[in-house]
Amino acid sequence: MNVKRIGATTASLSLTCWAGHAAAELGFNFPEPAAGVAQEIYDIHMMTTTIAAVLLVIIFGFVIYSLVYHRKSRGYAADQHFHESWFGRWSWVIVPVLVLGVDLTIANSAHKTLVKVWEVPKGEDLMDVKVVGHQWWWEYEYLDHQVEVEGQPKHVRIESRYLPEDKAGTDYLRAVDNHLVLPVGTKIRFLHTSADVNHAFWVPELAVKKDAIPGYVTETWVDLNREGTFRGQCAEL
Ligand SMILES: [Cu+2]
Structure with missing residues (x-):
């Protein structure tokens, strides 16, 4: 004993x-x-929140900019040919790949920590x-x-x-x-x-x-x- x-x-x-x-x-x-594992969970929480906050600022900035500078009253018309451009075609691949990259970055570290939580x-x-x-x-x-x-x-x-x-x-x-x-x-x-x-x-x-x-x-x-x-x-x- x-x-x-x-x-x-x-x-x-x-x-x-x-x-x-x-x-x-x-x-x-x-x-x-x-505790050590608690610290890891906290760090993942901070990383996820930081990524979410950065994305929020970028996307809302883009939306607000578009609303202010590309409104109909300023003479802008909706782009009918976006899908014919190179970016118009490849954005359907590039954007999901970027999103998945962010998701997998979070999921990878979360998985490592979850194993530690689970395995005594x-x-x-x-x-x-x-x-x-x-x-x-x-x-x-x-x-x-x-x-x-x-x-x-x-x-x-x-x-x-x-x-x-x-x-x-x-x-x-x-x-x-x-x-x-x-x-x-x-x-x-x-x-x-x-x-x-x-x-x-x-x-x-x-x-x-x-x-x-x-x-x-x-x-x-x-x-x-x-x-x-x-x-x-x-x-x-
Ligand atoms: Cu109780």
């Missing part, structure tokens, strides 16, 4: 089982990622954490590892319940009493299941969202790369 001492570099998860306030944190963009890495150092959904709280258990969290009594099982409004303040329904503490720089596998109804384990900073279904075990994994407190919510329904 491996002993894992969790000391200086830790991240803690505060996950409530309450979907009612899923929009509690309304930011302009996705939250700053806290194997290895001795992989740390297993069982995550059980309950109405209305989460239960965590460190499997295979004795976990010693600095400054806390030694434990392997954590019951995590959301704090009442007077204690949680602005983080009401996002703050919990007991956090799940995890090491930075270690690959962690979450094994999800449920004790009652369907739940969904969701932590935006880790780009992890997975159904927790009674009688089934589903899995996700993360490789945390920075410290912090990351708040999640049950995303079922």
Whole structure:
């Protein structure tokens, strides 16, 4: 049995089982990622958004320019011979090829990352954490590892319940009493299941969202790369 001492570099998860306030944190963009794969997903999102924004400006610029400078009231008539020109013929090939090129650029990097999301890495150092959904709280258990969290009594099982409004303040329904503490720089596998109804384990900073279904075990994994407190919510329904 491996002993894992969790000391200086830790991240803690505060996950409530309450979907009612899923929009509690309304930011302009996705939250700053806290794991390697989450960073890749974020980068693809930024690349896609940038490509879409550039295309939007070019195409709208072209449309607006045409509307202003080539309007009927200025004496312009629709081109009846466009299809007879070289560009008129080949534009039906060139434009779809360019569009496909953009699509495949996005799809290629998205596919590589999707494989990483899907395939849980194997290895001795992989740390297993069982995550059980309950109405209305989460239960965590460190499997295979004795976990010693600095400054806390030694434990392997954590019951995590959301704090009442007077204690949680602005983080009401996002703050919990007991956090799940995890090491930075270690690959962690979450094994999800449920004790009652369907739940969904969701932590935006880790780009992890997975159904927790009674009688089934589903899995996700993360490789945390920075410290912090990351708040999640049950995303079922
Ligand atoms: Cu739930």
